[in-house]
Amino acid sequence: MAKKINTNSESYLKMYSQMVKIRSFEDQANQLYLDAKMPGLTHMYSGEEAVAVGICEALTVKDKITSTHRGHGHCVAKGAELKQMFCELLGKEEGYCRGKGGSMHIADQSNGNLGANAIVGGSMGIATGSALRAKLNGDSDVTVCFFGDGATAQGLLYEVMNMAALWNLPVIYACENNGYSEYTATDEIAAGDILDRARAFGIEAHKVDGQDVLAVNKLATDLVARARKGEGPFFIELITYRYHGHHVGDINRTYYRSKEEEEDWKKNKDPIKILGDWLVSEKIASDDELKIIRDDIAAEAHVAVQYALEASYPNSNEVDMHVYMEAN
Amino acid sequence: MSYEVKMPQLGMNQDTALVVAWFKKEGDKIEKGDPLFEVETDKATMEVEAQKEGYLSKIKVDEGSEVPVGQLLALISDTNEDSHNGQTDLAGSDAFEPMEPDAEPINDKSIENEVQNIEDPSDRKELVNRITRNNVGSAGGKVLASPKAKFAAKEMGFDLAELRNSGIAEPFHFADLGRVPQSPSFSSIYMQVSAEAFDALILKSETAKRSLLFSKFTSSAWSFVFEDSFLEVIFKDTNGESYVETTTEAVSSSDVANTITLIDLCDTRISAYETGSNKLTLSFSQLRNELTICFSFNERILKFPDAVKFLNELGARIEDPILQLI
Amino acid sequence: MRSITLSQAVNEAIAEEMRLDSSVFLIGEDVAEAGTPFKITSGLVEEFGTERVIDTPISEPGFMGLAVGAAMTGSRPIVDIMFGDFLFLIMDQLCNQAAKAHYMSGGKLNVPLVVRTNLGATRRSAAQHSQSLHALVSHIPGLKIAMPSSAYEAKGLLKTAIRDDNPVVIFEDKLMYQDKADVPEDEYLIPFGEAAVLQEGNQVTLIGTSSMRQVCEEAALILADEKISVEIIDPRTLVPLDEKTILNSAKKTGRVVVVDEGHQNFGVTAEIASRISEKAFYYLDAPVIRMGAMDVPVPFSPVLEDLTVPTAEKVASNARKIIAGELVHEL
Numbered sequence: 015m016a017k018k019i020n021t022n023s024e025s026y027l028k029m030y031s032q033m034v035k036i037r038s039f040e041d042q043a044n045q046l047y048l049d050a051k052m053p054g055l056t057h058m059y060s061g062e063e064a065v066a067v068g069i070c071e072a073l074t075v076k077d078k079i080t081s082t083h084r085g086h087g088h089c090v091a092k093g094a095e096l097k098q099m100f101c102e103l104l105g106k107e108e109g110y111c112r113g114k115g116g117s118m119h120i121a122d123q124s125n126g127n128l129g130a131n132a133i134v135g136g137s138m139g140i141a142t143g144s145a146l147r148a149k150l151n152g153d154s155d156v157t158v159c160f161f162g163d164g165a166t167a168q169g170l171l172y173e174v175m176n177m178a179a180l181w182n183l184p185v186i187y188a189c190e191n192n193g194y195s196e197y198t199a200t201d202e203i204a205a206g207d208i209l210d211r212a213r214a215f216g217i218e219a220h221k222v223d224g225q226d227v228l229a230v231n232k233l234a235t236d237l238v239a240r241a242r243k244g245e246g247p248f249f250i251e252l253i254t255y256r257y258h259g260h261h262v263g264d265i266n267r268t269y270y271r272s273k274e275e276e277e278d279w280k281k282n283k284d285p286i287k288i289l290g291d292w293l294v295s296e297k298i299a300s301d302d303e304l305k306i307i308r309d310d311i312a313a314e315a316h317v318a319v320q321y322a323l324e325a326s327y328p329n330s331n332e333v334d335m336h337v338y339m340e341a342n
Numbered sequence: 343m344s345y346e347v348k349m350p351q352l353g354m355n356q357d358t359a360l361v362v363a364w365f366k367k368e369g370d371k372i373e374k375g376d377p378l379f380e381v382e383t384d385k386a387t388m389e390v391e392a393q394k395e396g397y398l399s400k401i402k403v404d405e406g407s408e409v410p411v412g413q414l415l416a417l418i419s420d421t422n423e424d425s426h427n428g429q430t431d432l433a434g435s436d437a438f439e440p441m442e443p444d445a446e447p448i449n450d451k452s453i454e455n456e457v458q459n460i461e462d463p464s465d466r467k468e469l470v471n472r473i474t475r476n477n478v479g480s481a482g483g484k485v486l487a488s489p490k491a492k493f494a495a496k497e498m499g500f501d502l503a504e505l506r507n508s509g510i511a512e513p514f515h516f517a518d519l520g521r522v523p524q525s526p527s528f529s530s531i532y533m534q535v536s537a538e539a540f541d542a543l544i545l546k547s548e549t550a551k552r553s554l555l556f557s558k559f560t561s562s563a564w565s566f567v568f569e570d571s572f573l574e575v576i577f578k579d580t581n582g583e584s585y586v587e588t589t590t591e592a593v594s595s596s597d598v599a600n601t602i603t604l605i606d607l608c609d610t611r612i613s614a615y616e617t618g619s620n621k622l623t624l625s626f627s628q629l630r631n632e633l634t635i636c637f638s639f640n641e642r643i644l645k646f647p648d649a650v651k652f653l654n655e656l657g658a659r660i661e662d663p664i665l666q667l668i
Numbered sequence: 669m670r671s672i673t674l675s676q677a678v679n680e681a682i683a684e685e686m687r688l689d690s691s692v693f694l695i696g697e698d699v700a701e702a703g704t705p706f707k708i709t710s711g712l713v714e715e716f717g718t719e720r721v722i723d724t725p726i727s728e729p730g731f732m733g734l735a736v737g738a739a740m741t742g743s744r745p746i747v748d749i750m751f752g753d754f755l756f757l758i759m760d761q762l763c764n765q766a767a768k769a770h771y772m773s774g775g776k777l778n779v780p781l782v783v784r785t786n787l788g789a790t791r792r793s794a795a796q797h798s799q800s801l802h803a804l805v806s807h808i809p810g811l812k813i814a815m816p817s818s819a820y821e822a823k824g825l826l827k828t829a830i831r832d833d834n835p836v837v838i839f840e841d842k843l844m845y846q847d848k849a850d851v852p853e854d855e856y857l858i859p860f861g862e863a864a865v866l867q868e869g870n871q872v873t874l875i876g877t878s879s880m881r882q883v884c885e886e887a888a889l890i891l892a893d894e895k896i897s898v899e900i901i902d903p904r905t906l907v908p909l910d911e912k913t914i915l916n917s918a919k920k921t922g923r924v925v926v927v928d929e930g931h932q933n934f935g936v937t938a939e940i941a942s943r944i945s946e947k948a949f950y951y952l953d954a955p956v957i958r959m960g961a962m963d964v965p966v967p968f969s970p971v972l973e974d975l976t977v978p979t980a981e982k983v984a985s986n987a988r989k990i991i992a993g994e995l996v997h998e999l
Contacts, residue, residue: 030878035972039974054696074712079742081739105985109774110773110774110775110776111772111774111776112774112775113774114771114772114773114774115772115774119772119773121769121772121773121777122776123773123776126739128737128740128777129769129772129773129777130895130918131765133760133764133765136760136764136765137765138733139729139730139732139733139734139736139737139765140733140735140736140737140740140765141737142730142734142737142741143733143734143735143738143739143741143745144738144740145737145738146734146737146738146743147737147738147741147742147743148741149741150720150738150743151691151717151742157737158719167727170729170730170760170761173725173727173729173730173731173733174727174730174734176725176727176730177725177727177730177731177734178726180725183942186691197926237919273803334773335775335867336774336775337771337780337809337810338772338810338812339769339770339833339834340695341832341833483717486999488922488950488952488953488954489949489950489952489953490922490950490952490953491953493950493951509920513993513999514993515953515954515993516922516953517953517993572923628671645880
């Protein structure tokens with residue numbers, strides 16, 4: 015466990031709460047799916063909470079992120095409201111995208127989230143372009159590009175890392191390595207070392223334990239500050255794990271990973287438990303206090319789901335609205 | 343094989359026609375396009391050409407006979423020998439009656455089945471119409487024409503099959519409609535109505551001229567009968583001067599589908615003015631309390647029942663001007 | 669009025685818009701000092717510097733992606749895709765990202781960028797540098813497609829494109845870069861969705877996009893010698909398409925030949941012909957004729973290449989046939 019990097023207990027508790035919020039959101043979303051109340055499919059972030067929270071807690075509201083198909087965690091961590099997220103998951107009018115995007119496309123530009131992306135690796139150009147804009151305009155914001163280990167197989171990454179390095183763009187490539195590219199172990203799809211990919215362009219690259227939110231946050235805080243000063247880009251590989259399958263219906267997973275492996279991560283490397291234990295040991299919070307936080311947030315998620323279930327669907331006249339932006 | 347010659351449909355509302363003369367006699371060799379017989383309707387006399395080559399094996403209707411449209415008139419056989427056999431066979435000629443010369447026998451069967459399988463009588467009617475349309479006056483089935491030509495022909499009451507008879511190559515185009523003069527079917531119908539109420543209306547009104555009232559009544563009657571069809575009314579006086587009196591609620595002049603000319607003869611001793619043109623014409627004349635309305639039209643453009651409906655409506659309005667207000 | 673080349677017109681449009689709006693920048697391969705292989709952007713880097721006239725590596729998907737991100741966060745990039753054929757390389761960024769962001773976000777995000785690229789065969793460049801792929805992107809909701817047919821249109825449409833809040837793909841004809849036309853010195857814009865009626869007539873309508881407008885104009889001259897009255901329409905933008913002007917003309921003449929340099933199969937000509945057939949059917953006196961590029965990869969040999977594109981003679985011949993009521997295709 016990283017040493018105290020911040021004397022502000024409030025910020026530790028915020029990180030704890032944010033991780034619990036993501037977990038609660040995903041538990042409810044999973045239940046919606048199991049109850050056949052949710053259309054389409056979704057990809058659970060449970061298990062990877064420390065990655066999104068550790069990084070997003072190092073960002074300001076003006077900093078940008080791009081997200082992935084497994085994007086609920088990034089969205090919550092960047093400040094989104096659960097009600098509007100559930101509404102979007104259910105295709106309701108009050109959703110972040112008025113029900114037109116769904117689970118894989120939630121965008122929340124008010125908090126700097128440029129959107130989840132259903133094309134694996136599809137947002138790497140967008141994130142780098144956002145950083146290019148910041149540099150051209152002299153804006154101080156930094157953009158973080160979240161993507162998985164599977165996306166390192168996309169050529170776009172190498173094109174944009176090349177340009178980001180050439181032009182010193184304020185972008186941080188955050189590779190969430192959860193060990194599996196859909197239903198295939200990462201070892202089987204990625205030759206060589208992932209960090210070496212970035213280093214080939216002269217990009218400073220770090221590997222960090224993605225289950226240790228404090229370690230993630232410490233590294234991210236440092237790199238964000240340096241990127242703001244024009245020292246970017248940076249690359250981080252975060253070692254993490256997804257508790258669920260590739261998507262909610264991916265139940266039989268034994269052909270690509272064992273139940274023992276899953277149990278080991280949940281029992282011994284759970285990011286919420288790790289931070290909780292540390293908070294108790296450092297006497298920042300008691301077990302009871304943490305339980306109250308968890309219960310309150312679970313209740314909040316429950317209320318948000320009920321709200322979304324009863325919310326109305328978009329009017330049919332919305333179907334051809336927003337294809338083009340109308341002139342002012 | 344024998345080919346049946348039937349009395350053709352020569353006008354829009356014509357039920358019968360007179361066989362004036364046969365140009366060929368039984369046993370004669372016939373080329374396609376040879377004048378076969380002459381026929382007279384109440385509007386015109388015309389020659390009918392043979393649609394098929396062969397031998398005239400049997401004439402079934404004598405010169406001078408008035409026969410209904412569609413009746414069998416003669417038979418054309420492939421060979422001369424056939425014609426003799428045909429002659430004997432034809433003793434009981436009813437056997438030939440159900441044959442449809444225009445359609446392929448196979449199609450005939452399937453169409454017949456199709457008709458029988460339809461429960462809804464309105465569907466059946468539509469199908470029959472479709473079949474009739476497709477077989478319009480030809481040995482070759484469907485008349486090929488551009489959408490514009492077909493649409494215009496329908497509007498004008500122009501029978502595209504007649505273009506085929508004139509030797510113009512298919513598909514027909516819009517310009518082809520002008521290449522063959524279609525025999526016009528000019529008709530006039532008369533109506534006498536009481537003018538008492540109408541005259542009273544003119545007397546009471548300080549502003550209404552007779553011509554204006556005629557125009558208004560005419561356009562209202564037209565709109566009432568034909569609903570969305572626009573009408574432009576031109577008033578023509580006995581000096582030959584004409585001017586546009588009124589239009590129904592046409593949005594622009596290009597939307598006016600019809601023009602009608604009104605002639606007021608009430609101040610003369612002339613009883614009617616009939617025109618032989620495509621233009622619609624109404625003349626009004628008055629003898630004491632009797633108003634005589636004469637309506638001239640081309641039956642190829644305006645169908646007889648529609649003309650009747652219109653004139654009835656106009657007459658009713660003149661007899662009882664209250665109808666104008668309803 | 670002064671006359672300038674299409675290339676100069678494009679250069680002026682970019683420079684004027686960059687002067688007006690500091691969020692506009694140009695990005696692409698060799699757009700700075702080299703001024704592109706066609707020398708269209710020459711001089712811009714001297715005025716605006718390398719920060720706003722950005723040379724990229726040969727990474728079309730990469731810099732297209734950058735443009736999407738920059739546009740999404742407030743910039744108005746002009747992306748130079750050196751040859752229209754390279755559109756295939758940027759399809760994901762253009763069609764999955766740029767075209768859909770506004771809709772998928774329920775109107776929250778928008779991507780105001782312009783992809784400037786080209787089309788057109790007969791430069792003896794073979795099958796990977798000669799394609800006219802505008803139909804491909806016209807199929808994707810969320811994109812607007814402009815097709816300038818002269819220097820005048822090139823400038824007016826490009827300026828409108830840069831100011832549009834949506835992704836726009838504008839196709840210039842490679843063969844026309846040195847063609848001159850009258851272009852006003854004063855500022856002007858050409859609105860999207862307004863076709864130009866270049867000549868009025870009543871016997872046949874020729875609809876020509878991009879350089880096929882010139883082909884239609886030449887065909888009209890041939891037909892004028894035969895006293896045939898021709899109406900010529902340049903749609904100017906395919907999306908949005910000025911259907912009203914096209915349909916009104918089709919209704920007036922009853923005969924239409926649609927000419928476009930994209931492949932004929934499933935192409936722009938098919939789309940326009942189909943709309944006419946659906947919406948002006950009863951006014952038609954002849955089948956609507958499509959004339960696109962032959963459905964073959966563009967061959968290198970000049971003798972073969974010249975066979976693949978519509979020519980004025982072929983357009984005139986088809987127009988003549990449908991006016992005479994002759995068949996262009998067997999029944």
